[in-house]
Amino acid sequence: MDFLKRLRRYPVALAAGLCILAVVLTALFAPVLAPYDPDEMDTATRFAPLGTPGHWLGTDEFGRDILSRIIYGSRVSLLVAFTAVAVALAAGGVLGVLAGFSGGVADVLLMRLMDLLFAIPALMVALGVVGLLGPSAFSVVVALGVAYTPLFARIARSAVVGVRSAAYIEAARAMGASPARLIRCEVLPNILPILLVQVTASLAWGILDEASLGFLGLGVQPPTSSWGAMLTTGRQYMYQAPSIALFAGAAVLVVVFAFNLFGDGLRDLLDPRSSR
Amino acid sequence: MPLLEVDDLEAAFLFADRTVRAVNGVSFAVEAGEIVGLIGESGSGKSVTVQSILRLLPSPGRIVRGAIRLNGVNLLDLSREQMRQVRGRRIAMVVQDALAALNPVIPIGEQIADVFLAHTQVKRQTAWEKAVGMLRRVGISAAEERARHYAHEFSGGMQQRTVIAAALACTPELIIADEPTTALDVTVQQQILALLQQARSELGSAILYISHDLAVVTHLCDRILIMYAGEIVEQGPTRTLFRSPKHPYTQGLLASIPSLHGDVQEYLPAIPGLPPNAAALPTGCRFAARCTFVQERCRAHHPELVSVGSHHAVRCILYEATTP
Incomplete structure (x- = not known):
């Protein structure tokens, strides 16, 4: 409740948050909201233009309703992005906290490994993983999860190092807190806001990268609709039916933008020292 | 001895x-x-x-x-x-810099409750009530409300009282x-x-x-x-x-x-x-x-x-x- 009350003081973040909520609800209630079955073909109405009654955003090369496909596409985008970021947060968070808290050889080894992974662009890592596992939603989750892990590991580690030698950690140790308790009760609450902000930023990247992989044909396979795959087909029919690429692109843009704005607001909001 | x-x-x-x-x-x-x-x-x-x-x-x-x-x-x-x-x-410790000794992102009461939780088998709710009791004991008024505040919202003297409350927690x-x-x-x-x-x-x-x-x-x-x-x-x-x-x-x-x-x-x-x-x-x-x-x-x-x-x-x- 306190959180929502404070969120009101950040109107941009609030708007972005509502936008994300709307997209999440759209994904959840896709069967109710979508006017048509997204995979239903109708050769009679191929490439229906924008504003056609019944197909307000038009139809694609198989006569499928674009609005319905975008609505269903949000499921793939969000599910893949959320799961991939959750995987990266769990793996990177654990590795980073361990490295930062233990220090010494473990720290050096873990972080150099992460640096190695970090040196390769995320999309390249993802391409490699998808190449190994074959294109599917599952491989995209694994691929992006692996690709984002070093980022979370680094952020978690530097945050832990920042608080590790703080006087209140020493004080808690002097009051008999065990290492596990120190991490859980003293370190985690301090680094959680930082990680949470990174989560929202990474969700934006996740949606963008999922679309990129989809665009390259490495994401979910047809006929399942995804925003990235719609951009690919939309590119081919750019002149006959610009609305395919246009609205898929707009969906990606809006969601990515919303996550970024929400992340910015969250960063200010979660700092108890911020007085706004 | x-x-x-x-x-x-x-x-x-x-x-x-x-x-x-x-x-x-x-x-x-x-x-x-x-x-x-x-x-x-x-x-x-x-x-x-x-x-x-x-x-x-x-x-x-x-x-x-x-x-x-x-x-x-x-x-x-x-x-x-x-x-x-x-x-x-x-053996409990009271340090010089009380503000630095308190975790900036955890409410005061919870930090004292953590001392109880680290050493005794009590429920979180009980630990919290004991923490409020400790704050009252070291002379912090409106302890129940104050326990929900963060360290930076306290004056220097109150911060030191809080640290002492945490030290006295387990007698x-x-x-x-x-x-x-x-x-x-x-x-x-x-x-x-x-x-x-x-x-x-x-x-x-x-x-x-x-x-x-x-x-x-x-x-x-x-x-x-x-x-x-x-x-x-x-x-x-x-x-x-x-x-x-x-x-x-x-x-x-x-x-x-x-x-x-x-x-x-x-x-x-x-x-x-x-x-x-x-x-x-x-x-x-x-x-x-x-x-x-x-x-x-x-x-x-x-x-x-x-x-x-x-x-x-x-x-x-x-x-x-x-x-x-």
Whole structure:
């Protein structure tokens, strides 16, 4: 409740948050909201233009309703992005906290490994993983999860190092807190806001990268609709039916933008020292 | 048997290129319910002594020799887990910088509750209620509401009260207070000292009070230990030490306290010079270089701590001759 009350003081973040909520609800209630079955073909109405009654955003090369496909596409985008970021947060968070808290050889080894992974662009890592596992939603989750892990590991580690030698950690140790308790009760609450902000930023990247992989044909396979795959087909029919690429692109843009704005607001909001 | 017995403690920092001998053969005891002041200037080894007692010496610090007994049990023999059980429950710590000692992102009450949770099998709700009770006990008004606040919303005095509340949480047998009033203004200082005295009388906790300021501890402590360059140079009951200080260093310290009685002094006498480098300690008396009564023998001979009265001992060549 306190959180929502404070969120009101950040109107941009609030708007972005509502936008994300709307997209999440759209994904959840896709069967109710979508006017048509997204995979239903109708050769009679191929490439229906924008504003056609019944197909307000038009139809694609198989006569499928674009609005319905975008609505269903949000499921793939969000599910893949959320799961991939959750995987990266769990793996990177654990590795980073361990490295930062233990220090010494473990720290050096873990972080150099992460640096190695970090040196390769995320999309390249993802391409490699998808190449190994074959294109599917599952491989995209694994691929992006692996690709984002070093980022979370680094952020978690530097945050832990920042608080590790703080006087209140020493004080808690002097009051008999065990290492596990120190991490859980003293370190985690301090680094959680930082990680949470990174989560929202990474969700934006996740949606963008999922679309990129989809665009390259490495994401979910047809006929399942995804925003990235719609951009690919939309590119081919750019002149006959610009609305395919246009609205898929707009969906990606809006969601990515919303996550970024929400992340910015969250960063200010979660700092108890911020007085706004 | 004394509550705490530090026996011939020697702690050093073993750097690659040099060894800093921070504490050299320190022995003292604290009886149950007693308030003992450990006085010394920066670098005299008082903080290292405390860190050794809690076995929390920062790397590369090592306890080279000696024993630290709590009710006869040598803490240096305990396992990590057993030692963890001692910290906070049997020996609690109050530090100088209370704001830094409190976690900035966790409400005050929860931090005190965490001490209960670390040492006792209580539910979170019970721990929270106990924490609020502790805050009330250390004189924080509207404790229930205040417990939900963060450290930066508290005044300096309230922050220190909170740290004391956390220290008193498990009714420790010994409270180590490391300069808890240094960062506070004088009126608040008195309140904190009164609070510590109250802790002794209500809970029966003994207090080891670390300070560089002899004036602050006079009314609080039963007994005083003066540390200089890693060793105790004089120890005795507070009254005795003030009436007849024996060691030239103690005399110098007392002379540098401004007096409210008698003539206004033009200037406060200061002890000239600096303490010796702990990485290269002199062979003779460690205070020799700054001592007004220094003799030739002082530079070669390292004096022993000798008794000069009941519970009064001093480490100075001037008094060594009187005992065989």
